[in-house]
Amino acid sequence: MLLPEPRGPLSRHLLERLVQPPHDFSSPPPEGDAIGGDDFHLALYLCYELHYRGLPGVSEEWEWHPSVIVLRRSLEADFEEALCTQIPTGPxxxxxxxxxxxxxxxxxxxxxxxxxxxxxxxxxxxxxxxxxxxxxxxxxxxxxxxxxxxxxxxxxxxxxxxxxxxxxxxxxxxxxxxxxxxxxxxxxxxxxxxxxxxxxxxxxxxxxxxxxxxxxxxxxxxxxxxxxxxxxxxxxxxxxxxxxxxxxxxxxxxxxxxxxxxxxxxxxxxxxxxxxxxxxxxxxxxxxxxxxxxxxxxxxxxxxxxxxxxxxxxxxxxxxxxxxxxxxxx
Ligand SMILES: [Fe+2]
Ligand SMILES: [Fe+2]
Known part of the structure; x- marks a missing residue:
């Protein structure tokens, strides 16, 4: 497996950091289509892959690094909000x-x-x-x-x-x-x-x-x-x-x-x-x-x-x- 190419500002921001030793970073607020956007969902997919098989050339120490978790949580919040807007919720x-x-x-x-x-x-x-x-x-x-x-x-x-x-x-x-x-x-x-x-x-x-x-x-x-x-x-x-x-x-x-x-x-x-x-x-x-x-x-x-x-x-x-x-x- 090779690391994928970035598809926009979010995935570029994340990929540029993941290939470095773990360090604190801040991320811009997510943008793009949270339901099916290419940049948005590649970034979120990469965050999750740290919990599955990991990513090539990426330190395993990134899995629970707070800066990645903060980014993942903000992507999840947008994804969740977009889904809740389209799908009826409630008891x-x-x-x-x-x-x-x-x-x-x-x-x-x-x-x-x-x-x-x-x-x-x-x-x-x-x-x-x-x-x-x-x-x-x-x-x-x-x-x-x-x-x-x-x-x-x-x-x-x-x-x-x-x-x-x-x-x-x-x-x-x-x-x-x-x-x-x-x-x-x-x-x-x-x-x-x-x-x-x-x-x-x-x-x-x-x-x-x-x-x-x-x-x-x-x-x-x-x-x-x-x-x-x-x-x-x-x-x-x-x-x-x-x-x-x-x-x-x-x-x-x-x-x-x-x-x-x-x-x-x-x-x-x-x-x-x-x-x-x-x-x-x-x-x-x-x-x-x-x-x-x-x-x-x-x-x-x-x-x-x-x-x-x-x-x-x-x-x-x-x-x-x-x-x-x-x-x-x-
Ligand atoms: Fe099956
Ligand atoms: Fe099954």
């Missing part, structure tokens, strides 16, 4: 399982999965995989931050899901490993972070949402709602992605998607009833947050899908492009 009024199902129905209006199944080219499929690599090479990790923040039924259910995500004891079955195998089958580089430089803010935002909800204890309800909808909206789309790859003759690249068809049909039931509904019953004050996390996922996923399909409809790559020119993965 849940009905059965949480019923409401979670209602949230997922909006996503069906805009089906990237149908496009990938019936119409995408192999180049578009590779682009889609590259976008998703920002999450799927660390699949399940953001929700694991929530484990010590739960207890009882919801904790047991979350850990049951996560155990499957981490291969149930078999390293070769870790879902992030299966995704790396898919990338390699498609001739892509499966090294962690290999493509951050071309992944736009609208895609990084979907990952930053999970990291923000996972790393802030006060958002534990939202993290649970996010995971519930993630599992609810996985089985059917993944079967479509697998069909799309077979249509394109890439049968050897389908294992990751095939695995999720069955696994996530089971995870959906555990996530909705044993985890999210149980948490709402045990801690009713979190019910509104559970729905917020669910709606935030759908909001950002729809924006992601729209970006890909609009780019391709216009005959363009969906990757981030700097002023220096087009960057594509072929």
């Amino acid at each position: 849940a009024e009905d059965d949480i399982a019923v409401q979670l199902h209602a949230v997922t129905e909006t996503e069906c209006e805009f089906s990237l999965a149908d496009y990938m199944r019936f119409r995408s080219t192999i180049e578009e499929f590779k682009e889609f995989v590259v976008h998703r690599s920002a999450y799927q090479l660390k699949e399940a990790d953001p929700h694991s931050w929530v484990i010590p923040r739960l207890s009882g039924r919801a904790k047991a259910a979350l850990v049951e899901i996560q155990a499957d995500e981490y291969g149930s004891g078999s390293p070769e079955r870790i879902h992030a490993r299966l995704f790396a195998d898919t990338m390699e089958s498609l001739g892509l580089d499966s090294e962690y972070g290999a493509y951050v430089n071309v992944i736009p803010g609208v895609s990084l935002a979907t990952v930053n949402l999970m990291s923000m909800l996972g790393l802030n204890r006060r958002w534990r309800g939202a993290a649970v709602g996010h995971l519930a909808v993630f599992e609810m909206t996985s089985s059917v789309p993944n079967s479509k992605y697998a069909s799309g790859l077979r249509r394109l003759g890439a049968d050897e690249a389908t294992e990751f998607y095939d695995e999720h068809v069955e696994a996530d049909a089971a995870h959906e039931m555990i996530a909705v009833h044993d985890m999210a509904a149980a948490l709402a019953e045990d801690e009713p004050a979190l019910a509104g947050d559970i729905l917020f996390g669910a709606r935030a996922l759908v909001e950002l996923d729809v924006a992601f899908a729209r970006h890909l399909m609009n780019s391709w409809a216009a005959g363009r790559s969906s990757f981030y492009t700097s002023h220096a020119g087009e960057q594509q993965v072929r």
